[in-house]
Amino acid sequence: MTELADRTEKATLSEAVKTQKITSSEAFVETMVANGVTDIFGIMGSAFMDAMDIFAPAGIDFIPVVHEQGAAHMADGYARASGRHGVVTGQNGPGISNCVTAIAAAYWAHSPVVIVTPEAGTNSIGLGGFQEANQLPMFQEFTKYQGHVSNPTRMAEFTARCFDRAKSEMGPTQLNIPRDYFYGECAPEIPQPQKIDRGPGGAESLEEAAALLASAKNPVIVSGGGVVMADGVDECIALAERLGSPVVNSYQHNDSFPASHPLWAGPLGYQGSKAGMTLINQADVVLALGTRLGPFGTLPQYEFDYWPTNAKIIQVDADQKMLGLVKKIDVGICGDAKAVAEDLLARLNDRKVACDATKDQRAELIKAEKDAWEAELDSWTHEKDEFSLDAIDEAEKEDGNWLHPRQVLRELEKAMPADVMVSTDIGNINSVAHSYLRFERPRSFFAPMSFGNCGYALPTIIGAKRAAPERPAIAYAGDGAWAMSMVEVLTAVRHDIPVTAVVFRNRQWGAEKKNQVEFYGHRFIAGELDNGESFAAMAESMGADGIVVDDLDEVGPALQKAVNAQMNEGRTTVIEVMCTKELGDPFRRDALRKPVRTLDKYKDYV
Secondary structure, eight states: OOOOHHHHHHOOOOOOGGOOEEHHHHHHHHHHHHTTTEEEEEOOOGGHHOOOOOOOOGGGGGEEOOSSHHHHHHHHHHHHSSSSSSEOOOOHHHHHTTTTEEEEEEHHTOOOEEEEEEEEEEETTTTTTTTOOOOHHHHHHHHHHEEEEOOOOHHHHHHHHHHHHHHHHSOOOOEEEGGGGGGGGEOOOOOOOOOOOOOOOOOOHHHHHHHHHHHSSSSEEEEEEEHTTTHHHHHHHHHHHTTTOOOOEEETTSSSOTTTTTEEEEOOOOOOOOHHHHHHHHOSSEESSSSSOOOGGOBTTTTOOOSSSSSSEEEEEGGGTTSSSSSSSSSEEEHHHHHHHHHHHHHHSSSSSGGGGGGHHHHHHHHHHHHHHHHHHHHSSOOOHHHHHHHHHHHHSSOOOOOOOOHHHHHHHHHTTOOOOEEESSSSSHHHHHTTTSSSSSSOOEEGGGGOOOHHHHHHHHHHHHTTTTTOOOEEEEEEHHHHGGGHHHHHHHHOOEEEEEEOOOSOOHHHHHHHHHHHHHOSOOOOOOOOOOHHHHHHHHHSSSEOOOOOHHHHHHHHHHHHHHHHHHOOEEEEEESOOOOOOOOOOOGGGOOOOSGGTTTTOO
16 A cells, blocks of 8 residues: 555544534644545635644644745645645735745646635734735636635535635635634534536537547547546547557647557647647547647647648547647547547447558558657757757857756656656756657656646655655756756655755747747846856755766656666755757747837837
């Protein structure tokens, strides 16, 4: 039995609450116990201290962090790794407002995070008192449900509803509690978690989809985050094998199909797989399984507008509002990805399927495209644009040895341990990493998704490691994003949650600097991050291990050494990789335009 499972078993509902009056704090804690909560991330505060005082006897560990944004990211990583609720809280006012960015990231990751937001007491709200803030509007755009405890006797009711809605709607919910409502007696019934069965959708749309797939000569499956959330990877595999269709991962969901499978073709979207893009471009029917088909996963890449214009599109999503929102579709199925895959497989097993006749030829094509892409990645040792070539030349004149990011990413890929979990921050090198990150099981890859905030990777992987301590946990971050959250190394060390972080030190805000290269005449403003301090040394000052890598042959051994220290010695390690300033393609060429200046004093700024 794992440590997490053992603590979950201990956190059982007290028999006493069924027969006697209890306090509001007890009602709050017992309802969390009923929902299997064993871990809460945050920073202690007087606003919820009466409840926090009884976390331990309830079987709940409170994990103090350095900054509340990190706490909410940890809750996100915890939820994504485990499939259970992630819970975060903090002091009313500033502690709660610090969480907004991370809750927004969890929203776009569809993570069932519950943020508990104690607020100013009812006897002082509106007077502008100490740490007073109107906390519900802060989160209204980034939550699926907001529960405000309107009376202390309703504490259990609202707490349970927030936990239920987080799971049923797959996203963050907010439980807002006036701080004086933790006190007082009530006689509630502690609600048990709702069990919601998710089905495959409507019979008519399923039959239309099955007919399209049966008639397809060259079907392709896009396996999205909904496949991971539904625990439907095996069902996706079975459907793909029935059709002999290549499977591509939706953007930033590299763990939605095993990379070792012959039908896997890699991720779509920014810095994704050319093999996958080539194969989907040739499709006559696309089954988008458990994905909203977000813009970043369908925009042109490598100067290739790969999204098929003549293919029939079947889209499956548990949220009907996503169907046809980004891309025109022919069939929309509102259903659970796992259940839909099962249903479609059953329907296809009962009929003649046109693509059966070309399975062998298509298998050869899939292999050929993948082999060509792997060969290109092997030969793509550095970026070849003019700016990057100049940066490489400059690096050769500098003191020290500077490594090409793509070579580093390839060596890290080769050294990855089995069953690894990886989080990536936002940024240029981290996005290039999408081409090199491959996984064998779901709940392994954690990226900041559409919100794209910096400072994401380290706290998220700490939360994931807390949820799955038996799995190796690795974070990727550029030096800009790393500086936003590196203080959470203290959290990992203080609370024995060992992780490994790889920091790509290229001394710049790479993603935005690339835009200045492409659109603003190499006028670099606010993009340089030169400093003499070593991030590895900073990690050592916080009680972790630090490794500086400036030789390509050291990259793989450094990662293996750090993972060994993590898994066998309980040590956190920061690997600082010294990289050249070369940069991959910009995120979105469609997002900026060449500048136009009309005033004389700006005429040269074009």
